[in-house]
Amino acid sequence: MPELPEVETIRRALAKELIGQIIEKVEVRAAKLFLGDKDKLIGQKITEVGRRGKILIFTLEHGYLAIHLKMTGQLIFVPKNKKVGVLIGGHPDKAYIETPPHRHTHIIFTFPAGVLYFNDLRKFGWAKVLSDEAALKKEVGHLGPEYDWPEFSLAYFQQMLTKKAKSRLKPVLMDQTNLAGIGNIYADESLFCAKVLPDWPAGSLNDREVRRLYQCIGQVFKLAIERGGTSSRDYRQPDGTRGTFLEIAKVYRRQNLPCRICRTLIKQVKLAGRSTHFCPNCQK
DNA sequence: CACTTGACCTGTCCGC
DNA sequence: TGCGGACAGGTCAAGT
Numbered sequence A: 001m002p003e004l005p006e007v008e009t010i011r012r013a014l015a016k017e018l019i020g021q022i023i024e025k026v027e028v029r030a031a032k033l034f035l036g037d038k039d040k041l042i043g044q045k046i047t048e049v050g051r052r053g054k055i056l057i058f059t060l061e062h063g064y065l066a067i068h069l070k071m072t073g074q075l076i077f078v079p080k081n082k083k084v085g086v087l088i089g090g091h092p093d094k095a096y097i098e099t100p101p102h103r104h105t106h107i108i109f110t111f112p113a114g115v116l117y118f119n120d121l122r123k124f125g126w127a128k129v130l131s132d133e134a135a136l137k138k139e140v141g142h143l144g145p146e147y148d149w150p151e152f153s154l155a156y157f158q159q160m161l162t163k164k165a166k167s168r169l170k171p172v173l174m175d176q177t178n179l180a181g182i183g184n185i186y187a188d189e190s191l192f193c194a195k196v197l198p199d200w201p202a203g204s205l206n207d208r209e210v211r212r213l214y215q216c217i218g219q220v221f222k223l224a225i226e227r228g229g230t231s232s233r234d235y236r237q238p239d240g241t242r243g244t245f246l247e248i249a250k251v252y253r254r255q256n257l258p259c260r261i262c263r264t265l266i267k268q269v270k271l272a273g274r275s276t277h278f279c280p281n282c283q284k
Numbered sequence B: 001c002a003c004t005t006g007a008c009c010t011g012t013c014c015g016c
Numbered sequence C: 001t002g003c004g005g006a007c008a009g010g011t012c013a014a015g016t
Helices: A004-018 A133-140 A154-163 A169-174 A184-193 A207-226
Strands: A025-028 A046-052 A055-060 A064-068 A073-079 A086-088 A096-098 A105-111 A114-120 A126-130 A267-271 A274-278
Touching: A004 A046, A004 A055, A004 A073, A004 A114, A004 A207, A055 A133, A064 A073, A064 A133, A126 A133, A154 A207, A169 A184, A169 A274, A184 A207, A184 A274
Parallel strands: none
Antiparallel strands: A025 A105, A046 A055, A055 A064, A064 A126, A073 A114, A086 A096, A105 A114, A267 A274
């Protein structure tokens, strides 16, 4: 689930709590999710909390800790002497709150200031110890530029679409080697914003459309970060609260509801194996 | 090379 | 009420 805005929201919150903190203890309950030697983390201070695409990167005095939340991962921080309830396994309407650690808690990091819980219902996520710069590069080196880097210029975007001219737009946007951080939600929202259809060949856009899509990606990301991301069910901010982008999403999960712009019913189709939402009137 | 499908997991929801 | 199947934010590998 977590796409760039969710991971960025988590990064900002954890930076406040964890920079300068020393890792006192690491408890791995599900070995599958933890790659590397956990003992290398003990006693190390976190000097920075960064992000590359959808991957969180904790910089340590020696090496890094990288975390990918995949579909249902959560990082919940509970300050010492406090409790944070987290919704688990439920539709928002009949959700129930549970305080970690619970049955989906797989890794527990203990700091002087509190405890960080890595929960993941589906166990697709992972945490990885990276011993040095080279290991980090190997982990994130394949990723395309961030949307707010100078490298992600209009010229770069134009060139990228030309290179992938025959592929359909949405899969191109979601390919992390082209641009880091877009997933299913923000692909649909960006394409709606740009008024282009997800299954158009990437090479079929005119200059105006290319520029529009380029600007929309940044706009959508910024707005989503302001709203703390999209909580459709599992995603939570580190303090346990939900992100509110879904309330203002234009197309994602709005199939059969009227378009917020033109009232035409939003359609949902399957594209490249992913549910895809669009307005057949606005996007053309 | 580009695209599709299945796998990885657990849970929810829908139809019968 | 129970059961099978489809589906869910991501990414890989394998097949066509």
